[in-house]
Amino acid sequence: MSIDWQRAEESPGKTQKIEGKRLLDLRAKINDLERELAKTKNILSKTKEELTATNEKLESTNQELQQTKQNLQQSKQASNEKDQKIEQLTSQLNELNQNVEKYAKQVENLESKLNDLSELSQNTKQELETAKTNIEQKESEVKQKEQKLSEKEQTINEKEQIIREKEQAINEKEQKVKELEQKLSEANDNIAAKEQKISSLSGKVEEKESHVDNKDDRISELERKLKEKEGEMEKLLNRLEETENALKEYAPPETKEREIIREGRVTCPNCGAVGGDIKTIEDKTKVLSYVGHVPMYAKKHVCKKCGEEF
Incomplete structure (x- = not known):
């Protein structure tokens, strides 16, 4: 049975019964x-x-063609330059020919002059000899x-x-200068700094002076108060003296057991100190009397050097 290709196209999922010979032919055709x-x-x-090789050859041929064109242009340019040089050389050659003719005439003139100079050379030889002698003299000089x-x-x-x-x-002097x-500039700087300090200190001094003026006013006020207090103290001292005088009348006679008087001065019986080394204080242990409620104490001496009380 042959292959029903139309049926296979309509239902490709269905199977068909095919002869083995047909399959072998189909395989042979597929292999072919x-x-x-x-x-x-x-x-x-x-x-x-x-084709690629042909393209490469074509590209190389095109490159060679371009190079050939460039070489041809360069050759044309070089030939043009050579033609210009040939023209220049021909013009220069013509000028040289003209100059040769001029120089030939000048040579003839120079030959005639040379003959004249040969005659002059003989005369100059003599002058040269005289010049040599003069030169020798000059050399010695x-x-x-x-x-x-x-x-x-x-x-x-x-001198140098x-x-x-x-x-x-x-140079040494200039270095010292x-x-x-x-040093002078440093001193000037120091002076400027000192002047600045002085100016600042002068301001402070002015402030202090104003402060001192205030203090003086206060001191004068305190002195006035002190004078008032001194007046009051004098009054109190006068009253105290009056009270002491009144008490002396009632005071018992003082004992002179340990007091030693030398030339009208109190002397310490222990160390012999006198004068300013002896001070007088109140003896709180001995009450002489009372003025109102105020106790009046007896006096005693104390040595400042040894501390002896007598």
């Missing part, structure tokens, strides 16, 4: 087609390779002058040495 396809592919690949010149140069060198020493001394100027 595959062989022909492989051959065709090989031929196509070879054709492509030949020159040697003498050179000797004098060397002496002058020696003196000049000595002295000048160099003077210049060195001047620069150092002094630097």
